[in-house]
Amino acid sequence: MTCKTEELLISLIAPHLAECRHICVGVSSPIPGAAAQLARCKSNDRIVVNLLGDFRHNSFTSGGQEIFDMAGQGRIDAFFLGGGQIDGQANINLVGTGTYPQTDVRWSGSFGSAYLYYLVPNVILFREEHSPRVFVPKVDFVSAPGLSPPEHHRVGGPKCLITGKAEFSFDPIAGRFTLVSVHPGYTVDDIVQSTGFDFDMPDDVPQSKEPDAETLALIRGPVAEQIRGLYPVFADKVFA
Amino acid sequence: MTCKTEELLISLIAPHLAECRHICVGVSSPIPGAAAQLARCKSNDRIVVNLLGDFRHNSFTSGGQEIFDMAGQGRIDAFFLGGGQIDGQANINLVGTGTYPQTDVRWSGSFGSAYLYYLVPNVILFREEHSPRVFVPKVDFVSAPGLSPPEHHRVGGPKCLITGKAEFSFDPIAGRFTLVSVHPGYTVDDIVQSTGFDFDMPDDVPQSKEPDAETLALIRGPVAEQIRGLYPVFADKVFA
C-alpha cells in the first residue's frame, strides 16, 4: 500500500459523505473527523463540518443539547458511531460485555447513540479493530439497534461499516451487511475469520481502492492542517 | 385624601408583597410596578423585582420563555393580572365579550394568564376601573379560572383584588371575594353598586388606609425614580 492505513480509511469514508450538507463528528474521532474534512474539501466548502469537542471551531452556541436538537430538526446528514461490540444486524454496544448491569467488562456508556442512530440519515459505523471480539453474532447490550420495527419513528440508521480490514454496506431490508471491499494486505478469508457475524458478499470481492494522488494531497495538506488543532497527537503520528 | 389615587393603590398593593423573594410585573403596569418597587425598598432590597419590557433592568437572559420557566420552577412569588372582565369566582377574561370566537368586543388575548394564574402563589388582581361592566357575575370567556378542581395541578391563584375604589380578599375555599376596605371618597353602597358580582363583607367595612408619611416619601422618592425609566409618562403625571 502506498499510503498509511489511516489515509486509506479517511479516503474510503469520505465518498459516503459527498451528498451531505452537514456532517457532525463526535469527540475522540480523528479518522472520521479527517474524512469529514476531506469531504468538505472535495465539496469546495459546500459541506459544513462540526467537530464536537472543538471549542473554537463549531457552530453550536446553545449548549450541549444543540446537536441533538439539530438531529431532531433533520439538520444533520451524517454522524459516526462505533461500538465495543457490533453485530450482524448493526446493533451496537457501548456499555459492556456479559450480563447487565454488572457486566464483566464495563465500557463508558451509550452516549448519544441511542438517539442519533435513529435520527441521522447517514450513520457511518467505524471501528478500526476488526476482530471476532468486536464483530459478534449478537451484542450483549443494545446501546442502539441497527433496525427498528416499522411503528418506531426512525429516519436514520446505518449506511455502511468501515473497519481496519474491510468495508461493508448495510441493507436495512435484509438487515444484513454485505462485504464491499477488502483492504490491501487482507484476503476475503481474513475477513471471514475476523468477523463473528454472518454477512453477504459478491462472488468477486474487490480490493478497497487506495486514494489517488489528488486525494492523498488533500489529506496530507488541508485536511491534516484542519485536524491538527483538535488531534495534534494523531496528526503528528499520521502526517509527520 | 392627602395623596393621589395612584399613590394609595401603590401603598395598598405593597403589603401583599412583603413576604416575597421575587416579584415579576408584566408590561404596561406602572402601578403594580411601583408597588413592587415599594415592597423592595421596604425589604431593604431583599426582594428582587423584575419588570417585563424593561430591556435594561431585568434578570432574564434566556429569552421570552424564561419568566414562564421560572414560574414553573417555583421561583416567582407574585405576579399581577387584570382583565376586561373579572367575576366573583376570580375568573378573568382578557379575550372579549359576547360569543367566542366572533366576540362583540375583542380584546388582545390571554397572554400568560392561562399559565401564571396557576403557578404563581400570590396573584394580585388589579383593575383600576371599578364598574359593573368590568366586575361581572360571570365572565364571557375564561382566559384563566380563579379556581381549579382538586385534580388540576395548581400551586398559585388569586390572593386579593385591588381596584380604584376598594380592596377585596379572595377565599379559595369559598370561591368568593370579601370586601376588605373602601377607598376614601367611596361608600360601601358605591362598591355594591359598581360591582356586578356578589361578595361578602364584614358588618363594619373600614376605609382603606392611606400611606403614612414614610411610605409616601418612599413612593415619591426612590420608587418614582425607579419607575420613571420604564414609565416616563406615568411618572410625570403622578409624581410631577
Added chain:
Amino acid sequence: MQQTKFLSVDELVTMVPDDCNLAIIKDDSSAPSEAVRALIRRGVKGLHLLTVPTGGYPSDLLIGADCVASVETSGVSLAEFGPAPRFGKAVKSGKIVIRDATCPAVYAALQAGEKGLPFIPLRGVLGSDVAKNRDDWKVIDNPFAKDGDSDPVLLLAAIRPDVALIHAEKADRFGNVWVGREKEMATVAHAAHCTLVTVEEIVDEDLMASTTTAAGTLSNMYVDAIAQAKNGAWPVGLGDLYGRDGAHLQLYAAAARDDDAFEDYLQQFVMTAPVADKIKATA
C-alpha cells in the same frame, strides 16, 4: 447546508410563499416591521400567522392588509397605544380564523419543534376557555403520577413554522445573527424550516470568532437569507437599541380604527417610500 444569502428586503420576502405558516416575534424584541411592509407590497396572501408569543404593529398591519388567513396568538395589541384595531375587526367579522393561545404554550410548542419532539406537556391552562377552544391540544393523565392519583396534563403539538421572519440588531458577513438575550429568535429559527432575517447592520467582525459574541449568536446554519433594513422594526422598538416611535404608533392606532384611514395609511407608509422617509413624515 446552503450558504446564507444576502438580499434586499423586497427580495427576501419573495421567499415567503403564499399560504405558509409564518412566525414573527413580539414587538420590541424582534418585530420585522419593514419586512412585513415588503410582504404587503409583494401582495402575499393566506398566511397562517404565529405570533411569538404576542403580536403588535406588524401583525395588525398584515391582518389589515388582507394577507392573513389565520392567526395563532397569545395576544395582539399596540400596548400603551391601545388594542390592535385591524386584528379586532378581522376576528369579530370572522375574516380570520383565531386560535387563542397563552404565551408559554407558544414557546413550549416551538421548543418541542426545535427538539424534534412530537408534542410537549404544559402545566396550567386546564379548565380555561383557551384550552376548551383548542381542539388541536390534548389532555392525558400524567403517566408518572403516583398510583391512583389523577393528574391531567395538557399536551401541545410541536410547532415547526414554514418560515420565521426575524428582525435583529446585526449579522456578520458569514450570515451569523446576533440575538443577545432575545433567545426566542434562536428558538424560532431552530424550529422553522426557513429563517429570513432583517438586520439593522451587517458587520465585518465574525460573531462566532469569540466566545463572548458567539454566546449571543444564532449561527448561519439556521439562517437562509439576510437583508439589511435600517430602522427595520420602526415604529416599534428594538431591544435596548431604540424605543418606540410613540407619535407614529398613535397615528397608526387612530388610522387603523377606520377602513378608509387604514387604506390611506397603507398607501402612505407601506406601499411606497423607504423607511427613513416615513420616519421623517411622522416627525
Added chain:
Amino acid sequence: MQQTKFLSVDELVTMVPDDCNLAIIKDDSSAPSEAVRALIRRGVKGLHLLTVPTGGYPSDLLIGADCVASVETSGVSLAEFGPAPRFGKAVKSGKIVIRDATCPAVYAALQAGEKGLPFIPLRGVLGSDVAKNRDDWKVIDNPFAKDGDSDPVLLLAAIRPDVALIHAEKADRFGNVWVGREKEMATVAHAAHCTLVTVEEIVDEDLMASTTTAAGTLSNMYVDAIAQAKNGAWPVGLGDLYGRDGAHLQLYAAAARDDDAFEDYLQQFVMTAPVADKIKATA
C-alpha cells in the same frame, strides 16, 4: 431570592448534603474538579450523581472515593486516556447503582425540570436496552398520531437535581455567572433547587450591565453560592480557556486501575495541598 453567597471552596461544598441528587456537567465544559476534591475531603456520602450528560475525571474520582450511591449517566470515560477505572469497577461490583441514559435524554429531562413540566417526550431510544433497563421511563402512544397509526413515544420524567455543582470561567461581584456557549450550565442551574458555582475568577464588571455579556450570563437569581477556584477544572480543561493536563490524566488513569494506587492518588492529590501545588507535582 436570597443573595448569592461568596465562600471558599471547602465552605461551598458544605452546602451539598449527603444522599442528595447532585448534577455535574461533562469534562471540558464545566467540570467542577476542585469542588469535587473538596467534597471528598468533606467526606460526603451517598450521592445520587447525575452526569450532564456524561462524566469524566470528577465523576470517577467521586465514585472511587466512595461518595456515590448511584449514577445516572450517558457515559463516564477519561476520553483519550481510556475508560474510567473506578466507575467501571464500581458498576461491575454492584457497589453503585447504574442508570444508563443517552445524552439527549439527560438534556431533555433537565429541560423538562427547567420548565416545570412533569415529563417530556424524546424520539429514538425505543427498542434499545437503554430503554429496556429504565423502568422510570414510560412509553405512550402519540396522541397526535394520525388516526389508526401507532406511534409509540418515550416519555422521560423531569429531573430537578437537589444541587448543581458547576465550574465556570468567571462570575461578577453580584453573583452573575458567565456561561458563554455552554448553555447547559444555565439549563442545569434553572432545573436545580440549589446551584453552587466555582469560578476561575471574580470580576468587577457587572455581567448583566451590557447586552453583549448578559447574553452569555446566568443571572444571580439562580446562583446560591460562589467560590473562587483558580484552575478549578484541572486536570480537565475548561472551554477554550485551558486544555487538559494530559500528563496528569495519564497518571490518574494508571493509578485508578489499582486500589492501592488510587488510595495513594487520593492522599497526594485530593486530601491535601491546593491545586497550584498539585499541578506542579505533576509537571
